[in-house]
Amino acid sequence: MTKTKFILYILFFLGVIQLNAQPAKELIQVIVSPDHADWTYETGEKAVFTISVLRNSVPLDGIEVNFRIQPEKMDGWEEGTVKLKDGKVTLKAIKFNEPGFLRCHASVEIDGKTYSSYSTAGFSPKEIQPTTTLPDDxxxxxxxxxxxxxxxxxxxxxxxxxxxxxxxxxxxxxxxxxxxxxxxxxxxxxxxxxxxxxxxxxxxxxxxxxxxxxxxxxxxxxxxxxxxxxxxxxxxxxxxxxxxxxxxxxxxxxxxxxxxxxxxxxxxxxxxxxxxxxxxxxxxxxxxxxxxxxxxxxxxxxxxxxxxxxxxxxxxxxxxxxxxxxxxxxxxxxxxxxxxxxxxxxxxxxxxxxxxxxxxxxxxxxxxxxxxxxxxxxxxxxxxxxxxxxxxxxxxxxxxxxxxxxxxxxxxxxxxxxxxxxxxxxxxxx
Known part of the structure; x- marks a missing residue:
C-alpha cells in the first residue's frame, strides 16, 4: 500500500467510526430531563420530563417548544406545543404499565433553524422479555x-x-x-x-x-x-x-x-x-x-x-x-x-x-x-x-x-x- 493510499484509508476509516464519536455541540441546546436521576421507574409510575433550552449556557424564556411523548420507535401518545416559563416547562406522562421505554421529544425553532433533543425513561427494564422464540431445532x-x-x-x-x-x-x-x-x-x-x-x-x-x-x-x-x-x-x-x-x-x-x-x-x-x-x-x-x-x-x-x-x-x-x-x-x-x-x-x-x-x-x-x-x-x-x-x-x-x-x-x-x-x-x- 502506498503512503497516499494509506492516508486515504485512514481518513475513510475515521469517517465510519461514528458509533464511537459524540455528536458535535450546537449553538442552541435543547435539554430533556426525566425526574429520576437514573431515568428508571417501576411499571405503573408516571415519568415527569423537564424541558429547557439554552443559548450560550443561559436558559431561554418565553419561547414555544413542540413536544411528543411516545414509546420508543412507536406511534406518539401525546403531542403539542408549550411555552417555556422561567426557562423551563414540565410535562407529566401518563402511566406506563408494562416493562419498556417511554421517550419525550422536544424541538424549537430559533432564527429559522430547528433544534431538537429527547430523553427516554425506562420502566422496569430488567423485566423485559423477548418477543422472539427459540426454534426447536x-x-x-x-x-x-x-x-x-x-x-x-x-x-x-x-x-x-x-x-x-x-x-x-x-x-x-x-x-x-x-x-x-x-x-x-x-x-x-x-x-x-x-x-x-x-x-x-x-x-x-x-x-x-x-x-x-x-x-x-x-x-x-x-x-x-x-x-x-x-x-x-x-x-x-x-x-x-x-x-x-x-x-x-x-x-x-x-x-x-x-x-x-x-x-x-x-x-x-x-x-x-x-x-x-x-x-x-x-x-x-x-x-x-x-x-x-x-x-x-x-x-x-x-x-x-x-x-x-x-x-x-x-x-x-x-x-x-x-x-x-x-x-x-x-x-x-x-x-x-x-x-x-x-x-x-x-x-x-x-x-x-x-x-x-x-x-x-x-x-x-x-x-x-x-x-x-x-x-x-x-x-x-x-x-x-x-x-x-x-x-x-x-x-x-x-x-x-x-x-x-x-x-x-x-x-x-x-x-x-x-x-x-x-x-x-x-x-x-x-
Missing part, C-alpha cells in the same frame, strides 16, 4: 453448520503490513477459508516472544476497511479484527463505498426467506472460523480468548460466545440484531428494524429471523460478559438490548450510560478495555 441447525465448517481447512495466509507495524507490534493482513468464500482481517501481535491472550474484534454494520487493534497488541494481546463480507480489508476506500450502495446494499435482508442461505449464516460461522484461526497461532496462549464489538459487532460478540465455547469473555456495546420481532408485538425491535413493512413482514422471513436473532444465542452464553448501552439509542433500541441481556444466565454486568444514543463516551470504552484486559490477563485458564 436451533441448536441442531447451528451444530450442523459448525460441523460443515470444521471440514474446511483454515488455510491461513498472512501478509506483513510493514507500514502499520510499530516498535512493539507486528501487523498482518490475514485471509482464511470460511464456509462460503473467505474471511479477511487484520492480525496484530506483540513483537516480543511469548504466549499471549487473544481478543477477537467483530465489526459494526456496513462495508468498510479494517484498521486492526494495534493498541491491544502493544498492551500484550494477540488481536484479530475481521471483516464479514469476504473481501480484503485494505482496499481503496472508494470500493467499499461502491459495494455499500451497490452489491452489498441492505445485505442484512439477502436471502432472508431461506435460513440455510441467509446472508448472516456465513457471517456467524465466519466468526467461529476466526476463533479457529486464533488457535493456530504460536503466539496465542492456548487458553484465553475474548470477543468484543459494537452495534452489529455487539450482536456478533453475543452470537460468537453463544456458538463457541472457546470464548472465555465477551464485551458488547449497543448490540444490534436483538429481538427482531419486537415491531410485530407493538414495541421496538432491534436493528435493522426490518419487520416494519410488507416487504419483510413475511412468515418465512420472520421464521428465519429466529435462527439469527442475538437473543437466541444469548440463551446459550456461558462466558462472563460486560455490556453497555444507553436509553436514548434510536438504532438499537434499549427494549431490544434488554431482551437479550435478560435471558443471559452467565455472570454478567451492565453499564448503562442513559443519555447515549448510538455512540459511546470515552469513559465507556475505557471501562470496557479495563474489564476485558483484566479478565484475560488474570484468568485461571478455565
Amino acid at each position: 436451533f441448536k441442531e441447525f447451528w451444530d450442523k453448520g459448525k460441523e460443515e465448517l470444521a471440514k474446511i481447512p483454515v488455510n491461513p495466509v498472512l501478509t506483513l503490513m510493514p507500514e502499520r507495524c510499530t516498535a512493539k507490534a507486528d501487523v498482518y493482513q490475514v485471509c482464511i477459508d470460511n464456509i462460503e468464500g473467505k474471511i479477511y482481517g487484520i492480525l496484530c501481535k506483540p513483537k516480543a516472544e511469548g504466549k499471549y491472550p487473544a481478543i477477537l474484534h467483530v465489526p459494526g454494520a456496513g462495508v468498510a476497511p479494517v484498521d486492526g487493534d494495534i493498541t491491544g497488541a502493544e498492551n500484550g494481546f494477540v488481536t484479530f479484527q475481521i471483516g464479514i463480507h469476504g473481501i480484503p480489508v485494505d482496499l481503496d476506500p472508494k470500493l467499499y463505498t461502491s459495494l455499500r450502495y451497490g452489491a452489498l446494499n441492505n445485505y442484512w435482508t439477502a436471502n432472508m426467506d431461506d435460513k440455510d442461505h441467509y446472508y448472516y449464516r456465513r457471517v456467524y460461522l465466519g466468526c467461529v472460523r476466526a476463533v479457529d484461526f486464533i488457535e493456530t497461532l504460536d503466539c496465542f496462549d492456548g487458553e484465553n480468548i475474548g470477543v468484543t464489538g459494537a452495534s452489529q459487532g455487539g450482536a456478533l460478540s453475543i452470537i460468537t460466545a453463544g456458538l463457541d465455547k472457546r470464548i472465555d469473555y465477551l464485551a458488547a456495546f449497543v448490540p444490534a440484531l436483538c429481538d427482531l420481532t419486537g415491531f410485530l408485538h407493538g414495541r421496538a425491535g432491534g436493528w435493522p428494524q426490518m419487520f416494519r413493512d410488507d416487504f419483510t413482514n413475511k412468515p418465512e422471513k420472520v421464521e428465519t429471523s429466529k435462527y439469527y436473532d442475538a437473543v437466541n444465542f444469548a440463551r446459550f452464553i456461558k462466558a462472563p460478559g460486560w455490556y453497555s448501552w444507553g436509553y436514548n439509542d434510536n438504532v438499537c433500541p434499549p427494549s431490544s438490548t434488554f431482551s437479550a441481556y435478560n435471558v443471559i444466565h452467565a455472570k454478567k454486568e451492565l453499564h448503562v450510560f442513559q443519555e447515549t444514543r448510538h455512540w459511546t463516551f470515552p469513559e465507556q470504552r475505557e471501562l470496557r478495555d479495563e474489564w476485558l484486559y483484566s479478565q484475560l490477563k488474570n484468568s485461571d485458564g478455565k
Whole structure:
C-alpha cells in the first residue's frame, strides 16, 4: 500500500467510526430531563420530563417548544406545543404499565433553524422479555453448520503490513477459508516472544476497511479484527463505498426467506472460523480468548460466545440484531428494524429471523460478559438490548450510560478495555 493510499484509508476509516464519536455541540441546546436521576421507574409510575433550552449556557424564556411523548420507535401518545416559563416547562406522562421505554421529544425553532433533543425513561427494564422464540431445532441447525465448517481447512495466509507495524507490534493482513468464500482481517501481535491472550474484534454494520487493534497488541494481546463480507480489508476506500450502495446494499435482508442461505449464516460461522484461526497461532496462549464489538459487532460478540465455547469473555456495546420481532408485538425491535413493512413482514422471513436473532444465542452464553448501552439509542433500541441481556444466565454486568444514543463516551470504552484486559490477563485458564 502506498503512503497516499494509506492516508486515504485512514481518513475513510475515521469517517465510519461514528458509533464511537459524540455528536458535535450546537449553538442552541435543547435539554430533556426525566425526574429520576437514573431515568428508571417501576411499571405503573408516571415519568415527569423537564424541558429547557439554552443559548450560550443561559436558559431561554418565553419561547414555544413542540413536544411528543411516545414509546420508543412507536406511534406518539401525546403531542403539542408549550411555552417555556422561567426557562423551563414540565410535562407529566401518563402511566406506563408494562416493562419498556417511554421517550419525550422536544424541538424549537430559533432564527429559522430547528433544534431538537429527547430523553427516554425506562420502566422496569430488567423485566423485559423477548418477543422472539427459540426454534426447536436451533441448536441442531447451528451444530450442523459448525460441523460443515470444521471440514474446511483454515488455510491461513498472512501478509506483513510493514507500514502499520510499530516498535512493539507486528501487523498482518490475514485471509482464511470460511464456509462460503473467505474471511479477511487484520492480525496484530506483540513483537516480543511469548504466549499471549487473544481478543477477537467483530465489526459494526456496513462495508468498510479494517484498521486492526494495534493498541491491544502493544498492551500484550494477540488481536484479530475481521471483516464479514469476504473481501480484503485494505482496499481503496472508494470500493467499499461502491459495494455499500451497490452489491452489498441492505445485505442484512439477502436471502432472508431461506435460513440455510441467509446472508448472516456465513457471517456467524465466519466468526467461529476466526476463533479457529486464533488457535493456530504460536503466539496465542492456548487458553484465553475474548470477543468484543459494537452495534452489529455487539450482536456478533453475543452470537460468537453463544456458538463457541472457546470464548472465555465477551464485551458488547449497543448490540444490534436483538429481538427482531419486537415491531410485530407493538414495541421496538432491534436493528435493522426490518419487520416494519410488507416487504419483510413475511412468515418465512420472520421464521428465519429466529435462527439469527442475538437473543437466541444469548440463551446459550456461558462466558462472563460486560455490556453497555444507553436509553436514548434510536438504532438499537434499549427494549431490544434488554431482551437479550435478560435471558443471559452467565455472570454478567451492565453499564448503562442513559443519555447515549448510538455512540459511546470515552469513559465507556475505557471501562470496557479495563474489564476485558483484566479478565484475560488474570484468568485461571478455565
